[in-house]
Amino acid sequence: MSQLLILAAEETQNPLVPPIPELVIGLIAFVIVFGFLAKKLLPNINKVLEQRREAIEGGIEKAEAAQTEAQSVLEQYKAQLAEARHEAARLRQEAQEQGATLIAEMRAEGQRQREEIIAAGHAQIAADRKAAASALRQDVGQLATELAGKLVGESLQDHARQSRTIDRFLDGLDDSASKAEATR
Amino acid sequence: MSADPTQVLAFETDCHIFDGCGFPAPGLHSFLFEPIWGHQDDAVYFNKTMLLALLGSVIIIGFFWAAFRKPQVVPGKLQMVAEAGYDFIRRGVVYETIGKKEGEKYVPLVVSLFFFIWMMNLWSIVPVAQFPVTSIIAYPLVLALIVYVLWVSLTFKRHGFVGAFKNITGYDKSLGPVLPLAMLIEFFSNLLVRPFTHAVRLFANMFAGHTLLLLFTIASWYLLNGVGIAYAGVSFVMVIVMTAFELFIQALQAYVFVLLTCTYIQGALAEHH
Numbered sequence: 001m002s003q004l005l006i007l008a009a010e011e012t013q014n015p016l017v018p019p020i021p022e023l024v025i026g027l028i029a030f031v032i033v034f035g036f037l038a039k040k041l042l043p044n045i046n047k048v049l050e051q052r053r054e055a056i057e058g059g060i061e062k063a064e065a066a067q068t069e070a071q072s073v074l075e076q077y078k079a080q081l082a083e084a085r086h087e088a089a090r091l092r093q094e095a096q097e098q099g100a101t102l103i104a105e106m107r108a109e110g111q112r113q114r115e116e117i118i119a120a121g122h123a124q125i126a127a128d129r130k131a132a133a134s135a136l137r138q139d140v141g142q143l144a145t146e147l148a149g150k151l152v153g154e155s156l157q158d159h160a161r162q163s164r165t166i167d168r169f170l171d172g173l174d175d176s177a178s179k180a181e182a183t184r
Numbered sequence: 185m186s187a188d189p190t191q192v193l194a195f196e197t198d199c200h201i202f203d204g205c206g207f208p209a210p211g212l213h214s215f216l217f218e219p220i221w222g223h224q225d226d227a228v229y230f231n232k233t234m235l236l237a238l239l240g241s242v243i244i245i246g247f248f249w250a251a252f253r254k255p256q257v258v259p260g261k262l263q264m265v266a267e268a269g270y271d272f273i274r275r276g277v278v279y280e281t282i283g284k285k286e287g288e289k290y291v292p293l294v295v296s297l298f299f300f301i302w303m304m305n306l307w308s309i310v311p312v313a314q315f316p317v318t319s320i321i322a323y324p325l326v327l328a329l330i331v332y333v334l335w336v337s338l339t340f341k342r343h344g345f346v347g348a349f350k351n352i353t354g355y356d357k358s359l360g361p362v363l364p365l366a367m368l369i370e371f372f373s374n375l376l377v378r379p380f381t382h383a384v385r386l387f388a389n390m391f392a393g394h395t396l397l398l399l400f401t402i403a404s405w406y407l408l409n410g411v412g413i414a415y416a417g418v419s420f421v422m423v424i425v426m427t428a429f430e431l432f433i434q435a436l437q438a439y440v441f442v443l444l445t446c447t448y449i450q451g452a453l454a455e456h457h
Contacts, residue, residue: 015212015391016384018322021229026326029237033300036245038292041252045263045270048255055257 210398305434328383
């Protein structure tokens with residue numbers, strides 16, 4: 001009897017034949033879910049996901065910009081450093097060259113001054129000798145005249161005679177001196 | 185015996201082994217419920233399955249409402265969980281099969297389908313409810329029909345009448361003399377069998393899963409007498425194992441359903457087979 005009941009129940013309720021009310025409820029239940037998700041909640045979250053994506057991409061872009069800037073600054077700095085090194089080397093080189101020329105100039109100047117001093121010394125000596133020679137000639141003439149007057153015993157006051165005699169003597173002396181100089 | 189479809193529990197509680205009582209095996213009657221309101225034979229009635237279906241909808245909406253009503257760019261915990269689920273379906277199913285450009289339109293439908301089916305399956309292991317709504321063919325069928333109407337109309341809209349016919353029948357000149365036969369089979373398999381298999385795949389899995397759970401649950405109780413207690417222990421372990429297994433199958437079947445949905449839509453949009 002119970003077996004029959006089961007069979008009867010199974011015949012009226014085939015599990016593959018859907019009852020209409022359940023189909024309707026199933027449709028309603030799904031449409032409710034779909035309506036809420038599709039019209040309200042998923043657009044909501046999509047908007048936020050988009051914002052987040054933009055925020056993240058913005059952050060990445062900023063970081064990239066900062067990195068490029070840092071890179072360019074580093075390169076600039078390196079370039080400046082290289083330039084400064086170059087400049088320093090150039091200055092050193094220049095200073096060395098200048099120093100060398102300065103030394104050479106000083107040396108030339110010193111040489112020149114030395115020669116000037118030597119030349120001046122020579123001229124002085126020549127002038128002194130000349131003055132000494134002329135002073136000596138006068139003194140020798142006077143002394144010789146006085147000596148000759150004492151020896152002869154008479155005053156050689158006669159100016160004409162005296163000066164002729166002395167001049168003749170001194171000329172003889174000059175001649176011998178110039179001869180001696182020429183041979184030296 | 186429990187042939188009466190008006191029972192409340194799935195089995196009789198006073199029946200034990202060694203009491204001269206036969207094993208109250210689960211069967212088709214386990215999937216029939218006395219309507220809470222109205223009568224089974226009436227045009228309008230309301231039963232446990234319907235209640236669970238509507239309640240399930242409310243729970244899904246409640247969950248996503250709480251998570252996505254005021255979404256933040258920096259998500260809270262609930263929003264993060266909901267986002268992970270949403271993103272999994274969107275990226276892992278829709279974008280993967282249909283593609284990002286064409287698929288974007290169908291994301292809400294597929295996401296709704298997945299979470300709806302999952303929730304309906306989950307009722308199977310929720311205490312007190314303990315009945316998968318999708319083990320009643322009406323629910324998978326209505327979802328499969330929605331998908332069916334969508335992809336068939338999409339095929340005709342995209343390719344025109346002749347193009348759609350060629351698309352559905354897999355028209356391919358290189359088949360030569362076999363072409364009429366191939367077209368006949370394809371037509372039959374795509375247009376007639378597909379919605380049926382789509383629905384039954386989900387239905388049968390949940391139906392069988394629920395039967396298995398029932399079998400071991402009833403057995404645990406039925407064997408709870410005398411030396412039978414030892415067997416009852418084994419049976420109860422199986423209940424736990426099967427519950428865990430069902431938990432996995434529930435998610436898997438929901439995933440398979442939406443994956444097939446996407447494959448059908450993709451086939452409808454594809455230029456040439």
